[in-house]
Structure formats: C-alpha cells, structure tokens
Amino acid sequence: MTPPPIHILDQTDSTNAEARRRAEGGEVGPQWIVARRQTSGRGRRGRAWESDTGNLAATLLMTTRKAPAEAAQVTFLAALATADLLDAFAVPGRVAIKWPNDVMIAGEKAVGILIESGTHAMGGLWLAVGIGVNLAHAPTGTERPATCLAAHLRSDIAYPPSIEAAAGVLAKAFAVWQERWETLGFQPVLDAWVARTRGLDGPATARLDHETISGMADGVAPDGALRLKLADGSLRLISAGDVFFGEAA
Numbered sequence: 001m002t003p004p005p006i007h008i009l010d011q012t013d014s015t016n017a018e019a020r021r022r023a024e025g026g027e028v029g030p031q032w033i034v035a036r037r038q039t040s041g042r043g044r045r046g047r048a049w050e051s052d053t054g055n056l057a058a059t060l061l062m063t064t065r066k067a068p069a070e071a072a073q074v075t076f077l078a079a080l081a082t083a084d085l086l087d088a089f090a091v092p093g094r095v096a097i098k099w100p101n102d103v104m105i106a107g108e109k110a111v112g113i114l115i116e117s118g119t120h121a122m123g124g125l126w127l128a129v130g131i132g133v134n135l136a137h138a139p140t141g142t143e144r145p146a147t148c149l150a151a152h153l154r155s156d157i158a159y160p161p162s163i164e165a166a167a168g169v170l171a172k173a174f175a176v177w178q179e180r181w182e183t184l185g186f187q188p189v190l191d192a193w194v195a196r197t198r199g200l201d202g203p204a205t206a207r208l209d210h211e212t213i214s215g216m217a218d219g220v221a222p223d224g225a226l227r228l229k230l231a232d233g234s235l236r237l238i239s240a241g242d243v244f245f246g247e248a249a
Helices: 015-024 074-087 163-184 186-196
Strands: 006-009 031-035 056-064 095-098 102-105 108-119 125-133 203-207 212-220 226-229 235-238 242-245
Touching (some): 006 163, 015 031, 015 108, 015 125, 031 163, 074 102, 074 108, 074 125, 095 186, 125 163, 186 212, 203 226
Antiparallel strands (some): 031 056, 095 102, 203 212, 212 226, 226 235
16 A cells, blocks of 8 residues: 655644644545644643654544444554554664553653544545654653653664654555555454553553543453453453553552
C-alpha cells in the first residue's frame, strides 16, 4: 500500500482540528496533515498536548465504511506504526506500548494518540488519527514521567529525525499495518500489539469517568478491551480510561 501524501503546515491550532475541518469541507483523504507547531494541541479526555518545535504533530485523515466499533481499531495501527518509527532510531529494546495506545521509551511516555471521527457527507465515517511524538523535547510537570526520542538514540545516531523524515517513516509504517488490517483482519494486528504491550498480566488500576477500580490485568478481549479481574472474582472489560500498571498502580 502506497502511503498517502503528507501536507506540512508551518502552524495550525491542532492537526486533528484541521483534519476535521477538511473532512467537514468534503475531503475524504487519505492524507497526512503535519504541523511544525501546534497552538492548541489536544490529548485524550480534553487534556492539552504540548507541541514543542522539533516534535512531530501529525494526523491521518481517512474515510471508511467500517462500523464505528471496527473503525476504532485504527488506534492499534497507530500505536504499532509509531512504535516502528521510534524503533528505527532508539536503543533496541526500549520501545513498548502501554494499553491502549501510549507508546513508551524505557517506561516513560513519548507518544500520545487521539482518534476522532464523524459522519462524512459522502457516506461512511471520517477518521482523524492524531499522533504526537516527542522527538526532540519532552514536557515537564506531567502526571507520569515523559521522555523524548532524543534521550534514547542509538549510538550511531547523533540527532533525532526531522519532522519531515519522521512523518515519512510513520506514514510508511502505518500503511503497512493498515494493509495487514484490511487484508487479514484485526487478529494479526492485535497479536502484534499484544507482543509489544507490557503489564497485561499483572496488577492494574483503571481510572474511569466515575470510579477507580483495581485488580489483576488478564490480557485483552478480542476487540482489544482490557480484561481486569477484581478482588471479588468478577471480570470487568475496560474499553477506555487511564490505566496504570504494576505494583505502584
């Protein structure tokens, strides 16, 4: 699958917001929208996403005829593609995924992924697959430690990739995973994602909208939802929320 074109903007409020505007204006994609600087980057649950110069802010605008639940699987493609991007430059063995779609380097967050969608006037859904990668800088004062690729480069690499180079690697990697998803289905994607994801078999705490629950992670369901066994023996399936893994959860 040939990667879609990449449009690089000097500045925008948010690449996801730009993708939404283009979709609502009738564009169907696929196309990547990349900004050298975001003024109002957003993360999950309405949080701000800092976008320092030198970091990658990218959104893939695409349309699909898949049902919303199936279309939401693109979050797994995004996590795998971004892990591939970091693996191309980082010290081997340091990149991993944290459920559902945080990509970590040496246990600290380096990537944020935000998927947004809506009904397209031409039919089907438009998807904005937003990906923010800390290439050169990491934010401070975050709830959990954050890091950047520049702090974990292989010994033969002196500098993190440019925004243009990183966007190119990401687009190619995403196209590979998308082709597998569309030709082989979700299971091979989920298997690859599980192989990269840590904490799926130990203590976990899930902070949901109206409650916080703790238990033992027991892998994932066929749709990627986290299986959480509670102390009373019951099983909860967590589809969205902030989940913290390990004894310190």
